[in-house]
Amino acid sequence: MAIDRHRTNEVGPPVASTLVTYVVWFFFGNIGGHRFLTGRVFSGAVMLVLHVLGWLTWWFGLGFLIWGFVGLWWLLDAFLIPGWLRD
Numbered sequence: 001m002a003i004d005r006h007r008t009n010e011v012g013p014p015v016a017s018t019l020v021t022y023v024v025w026f027f028f029g030n031i032g033g034h035r036f037l038t039g040r041v042f043s044g045a046v047m048l049v050l051h052v053l054g055w056l057t058w059w060f061g062l063g064f065l066i067w068g069f070v071g072l073w074w075l076l077d078a079f080l081i082p083g084w085l086r087d
Contacts, residue, residue, distance in 0.1 A: 021081055029074045030067075038084045047073065 016024075016037050025034035032047030047070060054066035 016085070018082065018085055021085065022078075025074075025077060025081060029077065030070055034077060034081065038081070040084070 021034055021037060024037050028034065030047070031051050032044030035041070035044030035047060050066055050070050054063040054070065057063040057066065
């Protein structure tokens, strides 16, 4: 049985609004906050770990490369969020 996410009396995970998701994306996107909010916990954890790894390795110059990768991922997610919220 499929869950109709548009009904208010259904039991299931809440669906975040587009505005809230973009606000979380803007302020907490570099640590995967928007992915946790939309139920993509594994990839959110990967973003969080990469961000922390960037802090741990910035002294050696590797951190800036990691942050660059996470930054590109963050920008790409801006275009993917509407599709996530439609599912």
